[in-house]
Amino acid sequence: MNAPSTMKPFRHVGTRPVRPDGVDKVTGKALYSTDFKAPGMLWGAILRSPHPHARILSIDTKKAEALAGVKAVATGRDLPTLESLVMHVGEGASDIVDVSHNCLALDKVLYEGHAVAAVAAASPEIAREALGLITVEYEELAFVLGLEEALAEGAPVLHDTVFTKGVDPKPDRPSNAAMRVEMGGGDVEGALASAAATVTGRYTLEPVHQGYIEPHACVASWNGDGQAQIWTSSQGHFAVRALTASVLAIPQADIRVTPLEIGGGFGGKTTVYLEPVAMVLSKKSGRPVRLAMTREEVFRATGPAPGAVIDVRLGAAADGTLVAADVEFLYHSGAYTANDAGAGVSSAIGHYRIPNSRVVGIEVLCNRPAAKAYRAPGAPQVNFAVESAMDELAGKLGIDPLELRLKNAAIEGDPQTTGLPWGRIGYVECLEAAKAHPHWSAPLGPNQGRGIAGGYWGNYGGPSTVNVSVAEDGTVTVATGSPDIGGSRASMAIMAAEVLDIPYEQVRAVVADTASIGVSMVTGGSRTTFATGMATVQAAEEVKRLLCERAARMWGVISDQVEWRSGEVICLDGEKQGQAMSAAAIAGRSFHSGGPIAAVAALSAKGWLPGFGVHICDTEVDPETGHVKIVRYTAVQDVGIAIHPDYVEGQIQGGAAQGIGWALNEAYIYGKDGKLDNAGFLDYRMPVASDLPMIEAVIVEVPNPSHPYGVKGVGEVPIVPPLAAVANAIHAAAGVRLKDLPMAPDRVYAALHPEG
Amino acid sequence: MRIVVMPPFDKEFFGADRLDLAPHNLFDLVERLEALAPGFAAIAPARVHFAVDGVLETDWTRELAQAREVIVLPRVGGG
Amino acid sequence: MSKIRVSTTVNGDAAEFLCEPTSSLLDVLRDTMGLTGSKEGCGSGDCGACTVVLDGEMVCSCLVLAPEAEGRTIATIEGVAEGSVLHPVQQKFLEHAALQCGFCTPGFIVAAKALLDRNPDPTESEVRYWLAGNLCRCTGYDKIVRAVMAAAAELRQERTPA
Numbered sequence: 001m002n003a004p005s006t007m008k009p010f011r012h013v014g015t016r017p018v019r020p021d022g023v024d025k026v027t028g029k030a031l032y033s034t035d036f037k038a039p040g041m042l043w044g045a046i047l048r049s050p051h052p053h054a055r056i057l058s059i060d061t062k063k064a065e066a067l068a069g070v071k072a073v074a075t076g077r078d079l080p081t082l083e084s085l086v087m088h089v090g091e092g093a094s095d096i097v098d099v100s101h102n103c104l105a106l107d108k109v110l111y112e113g114h115a116v117a118a119v120a121a122a123s124p125e126i127a128r129e130a131l132g133l134i135t136v137e138y139e140e141l142a143f144v145l146g147l148e149e150a151l152a153e154g155a156p157v158l159h160d161t162v163f164t165k166g167v168d169p170k171p172d173r174p175s176n177a178a179m180r181v182e183m184g185g186g187d188v189e190g191a192l193a194s195a196a197a198t199v200t201g202r203y204t205l206e207p208v209h210q211g212y213i214e215p216h217a218c219v220a221s222w223n224g225d226g227q228a229q230i231w232t233s234s235q236g237h238f239a240v241r242a243l244t245a246s247v248l249a250i251p252q253a254d255i256r257v258t259p260l261e262i263g264g265g266f267g268g269k270t271t272v273y274l275e276p277v278a279m280v281l282s283k284k285s286g287r288p289v290r291l292a293m294t295r296e297e298v299f300r301a302t303g304p305a306p307g308a309v310i311d312v313r314l315g316a317a318a319d320g321t322l323v324a325a326d327v328e329f330l331y332h333s334g335a336y337t338a339n340d341a342g343a344g345v346s347s348a349i350g351h352y353r354i355p356n357s358r359v360v361g362i363e364v365l366c367n368r369p370a371a372k373a374y375r376a377p378g379a380p381q382v383n384f385a386v387e388s389a390m391d392e393l394a395g396k397l398g399i400d401p402l403e404l405r406l407k408n409a410a411i412e413g414d415p416q417t418t419g420l421p422w423g424r425i426g427y428v429e430c431l432e433a434a435k436a437h438p439h440w441s442a443p444l445g446p447n448q449g450r451g452i453a454g455g456y457w458g459n460y461g462g463p464s465t466v467n468v469s470v471a472e473d474g475t476v477t478v479a480t481g482s483p484d485i486g487g488s489r490a491s492m493a494i495m496a497a498e499v500l501d502i503p504y505e506q507v508r509a510v511v512a513d514t515a516s517i518g519v520s521m522v523t524g525g526s527r528t529t530f531a532t533g534m535a536t537v538q539a540a541e542e543v544k545r546l547l548c549e550r551a552a553r554m555w556g557v558i559s560d561q562v563e564w565r566s567g568e569v570i571c572l573d574g575e576k577q578g579q580a581m582s583a584a585a586i587a588g589r590s591f592h593s594g595g596p597i598a599a600v601a602a603l604s605a606k607g608w609l610p611g612f613g614v615h616i617c618d619t620e621v622d623p624e625t626g627h628v629k630i631v632r633y634t635a636v637q638d639v640g641i642a643i644h645p646d647y648v649e650g651q652i653q654g655g656a657a658q659g660i661g662w663a664l665n666e667a668y669i670y671g672k673d674g675k676l677d678n679a680g681f682l683d684y685r686m687p688v689a690s691d692l693p694m695i696e697a698v699i700v701e702v703p704n705p706s707h708p709y710g711v712k713g714v715g716e717v718p719i720v721p722p723l724a725a726v727a728n729a730i731h732a733a734a735g736v737r738l739k740d741l742p743m744a745p746d747r748v749y750a751a752l753h754p755e756g
Numbered sequence: 757m758r759i760v761v762m763p764p765f766d767k768e769f770f771g772a773d774r775l776d777l778a779p780h781n782l783f784d785l786v787e788r789l790e791a792l793a794p795g796f797a798a799i800a801p802a803r804v805h806f807a808v809d810g811v812l813e814t815d816w817t818r819e820l821a822q823a824r825e826v827i828v829l830p831r832v833g834g835g
Numbered sequence: 836m837s838k839i840r841v842s843t844t845v846n847g848d849a850a851e852f853l854c855e856p857t858s859s860l861l862d863v864l865r866d867t868m869g870l871t872g873s874k875e876g877c878g879s880g881d882c883g884a885c886t887v888v889l890d891g892e893m894v895c896s897c898l899v900l901a902p903e904a905e906g907r908t909i910a911t912i913e914g915v916a917e918g919s920v921l922h923p924v925q926q927k928f929l930e931h932a933a934l935q936c937g938f939c940t941p942g943f944i945v946a947a948k949a950l951l952d953r954n955p956d957p958t959e960s961e962v963r964y965w966l967a968g969n970l971c972r973c974t975g976y977d978k979i980v981r982a983v984m985a986a987a988a989e990l991r992q993e994r995t996p997a
Binding site for chain 3: 035294658
């Protein structure tokens with residue numbers, strides 16, 4: 001780890017204290033979504049489509065309503081008809097009409113598992129029994145799952161209202177190509193024709209799920225006077241409020257959303273599936289209603305990351321200088337427009353200086369669940385193709401793959417794919433750190449090989465509100481609107497303690513409900529430590545100023561004559577020169593000096609910077625079974641400054657593990673009937689402890705000059721490089737280049753034994 | 757002032773990737789773009805980022821009197 | 836269908852409950868007894884978030900029928916700490932930041948304690964295979980394995996007579 005070069009030494013930033021919510025979580029006291037019960041609560045259940053594509057001709061709910069214990073039944077007809085409105089509450093933009101129809105289908109079901117009706121009853125058993133009494137008459141329609149199939153002439157079209165965006169002239173008929181984004185410039189064909197070496201490849205990936213262990217669940221209580229409460233676990237309770245209010249066409253302030261602890265999200269909990277439905281059931285029944293998904297429902301009905309088909313051509317001069325890149329990809333959008341194509345285009349090749357480039361992304365509608373953000377949404381897929389191609393190019397040129405990357409790595413001032421210049425990025429620093437790491441030069445055993453890959457994610461800033469208040473004894477509470485998904489309460493407390501120069505334990509951080517703090521964007525986009533952290537620092541600075549001002553007034557001096565030192569105010573002048581007043585002494589008398597000490601910072605954080613990572617992976621390939629074992633893994637990442645290094649490492653390790661799962665095992669598998677065949681953790685196999693080695697996280701710190709403590713953001717980058725790092729390591733170990741994920745044993749074996 | 761419209765918005769709305777407008781701030785720019793291509797203002801908050809002289813700007817009240825170029829580009833959010 | 840009366844011991848205390856013949860032990864623990872520390876991540880025994888110890892054996896409580904608890908002894912996450920004093924496994928999970936969202940944590944802690952109760956000196960491989968029935972999607976397992984190894988070391992020290 002290199003020391004921050006431009007920052008003053010810190011007292012708290014960079015330390016590793018125990019998180020404030022830790023004891024609750026190791027003792028089972030923390031309340032997650034289904035741990036919360038409201039008095040008189042009913043149990044809901046959702047009826048889902050057995051067909052991948054069908055018209056709903058009728059829904060008969062009479063028998064279900066007549067069942068003893070059933071208190072309410074709802075269908076899409078119970079949701080208001082809405083005007084199209086594109087909303088951006090956290091990740092990809094969504095049309096609120098699509099959000100509504102995804103909560104409860106109206107005229108058509110677009111995927112197996114699409115919600116069509118819901119029940120609330122006195123017990124879960126009765127609710128499930130009632131689902132069986134609902135009769136839905138479907139007219140089955142032809143369905144399409146594959147990317148190229150969905151774009152083929154004569155393919156069933158999901159929406160007659162979707163005309164491909166981003167093409168001119170506007171198409172005259174609807175299609176499954178929701179959007180086309182193209183960026184780049186220069187003479188790609190000319191540069192490729194004159195390049196000393198070129199590589200060409202087609203890469204494919206299946207959709208994968210975020211795989212959070214806590215299924216979606218909520219409790220809603222909607223009273224006759226229009227006011228409602230929702231208790232839910234999400235990445236953004238303000239997003240839940242905004243989306244639920246919009247779907248139901250009611251005022252946002254009528255809904256108070258209380259965030260429960262969240263059991264993982266990774267982008268998948270930035271929308272609503274259940275809350276509007278639970279609200280309708282609550283209004284109809286007059287009782288609070290819990291809706292909770294089973295694991296199977298999570299797989300069938302919530303957002304996978306898009307699968308992809310990606311064509312890549314790269315060209316370089318004999319010395320390794322990249323001269324051209326041509327990348328064209330199709331991404332699954334699923335049932336509704338998802339907006340991952342733009343992110344894929346801007347995340348494809350921007351880590352290298354390439355004078356001639358063309359990057360095209362097309363988002364494709366198909367009869368799968370609506371794609372949802374998953375950690376660096378849109379980046380890992382295209383990065384897998386580009387970083388695999390870079391490895392192949394290095395082989396052709398006879399250049400070390402790390403040196404090839406170093407030679408072409410983008411630095412501050414180089415243009416991104418969008419044409420904007422990069423700010424103070426740390427890709428070169430990461431590559432240098434990887435090169436210097438003992439792992440890079442360690443010996444390998446038989447059947448082992450080493451791969452490397454680099455990648456990046458843009459990160460984000462955006463709106464956050466924080467309230468810092470001082471109790472009468474001088475201890476401090478930091479209230480944010482950002483759900484804590486991986487230790488952010490600890491990092492907020494560290495930053496506030498740093499500003500105030502007081503012990504970490506004197507600052508307690510909480511996540512406040514939507515009625516108790518101002519609007520904050522979702523915890524996602526790697527924005528929370530950056531943006532909510534910026535608001536925390538700003539509010540804490542204001543509290544410090546107030547404490548100084550109060551002390552000055554009590555001493556009868558002007559504010560310039562006092563100074564904040566080590567958590568107390570020192571008088572610099574006059575009779576009281578040299579005296580100190582503690583925060584406790586000031587706050588204890590605050591009722592008689594102008595009122596309580598508190599400050600709110602509500603801001604839209606600017607100046608975020610992307611994060612870059614470089615991963616080194618050693619694999620051992622079993623030539624007899626095709627099994628790939630990860631024997632060593634090192635993940636290097638520039639994080640700006642690590643506020644709490646344990647949780648920074650944890651993000652890097654967790655993201656790398658998810659990427660390894662994506663590379664080796666995970667995939668949605670559909671039958672010929674258009675139904676998901678592996679909707680459970682047994683068959684959708686995520687990495688377990690025995691699949692992985694220790695994952696060494698190497699923190700590189702190139703501070704962000706726009707953040708008071710240099711933060712860039714961490715969470716998303718580490719899922720970007722692993723796919724290619726693993727593929728490149730398999731190539732190094734076994735001499736076969738796999739271009740289709742997952743690289744499961746059968747595929748590896750087939751590649752090793754092409755004769756069959 | 758040069759307004760550079762990145763994909764998909766160039767083709768989706770304007771049929772051009774370069775425009776010459778003199779907005780006083782980014783709200784004004786959105787209004788002017790809406791006049792050229794009705795529907796743009798409705799999607800701008802959710803789908804668009806602006807960069808002023810190469811730097812992303814999320815404060816649309818930002819004065820543009822001294823600016824040389826505004827880029828209209830797709831907003832990328834995270835998970 | 837009439838309910839079944841079950842007498843059992845939970846975390847050292849005698850407990851009685853009424854349940855449907857088809858209820859899972861997890862449902863009874865969570866919904867009847869209010870012990871929500873055991874989590875349901877899958878309901879099919881694949882994630883380990885509901886891990887409890889039944890008569891000394893580690894089980895997924897979602898796969899145990901509640902009537903099977905008759906006359907038996909159940910230990911859940913709520914009984915791992917002694918009062919306010921954390922068990923070394925819990926303490927090491929905190930010190931090593933072995934949790935992010937924390938949802939899988941109770942299952943991991945119950946499973947890890949069950950391991951250390953029978954094997955005070957496990958290798959890294961033994962820890963990884965013992966915990967292979969517990970899914971964590973946040974951490975990549977690195978800090979979890981380190982926390983369990985550290986807890987084992989501390990327990991060995993505690994057990995060594997001075």
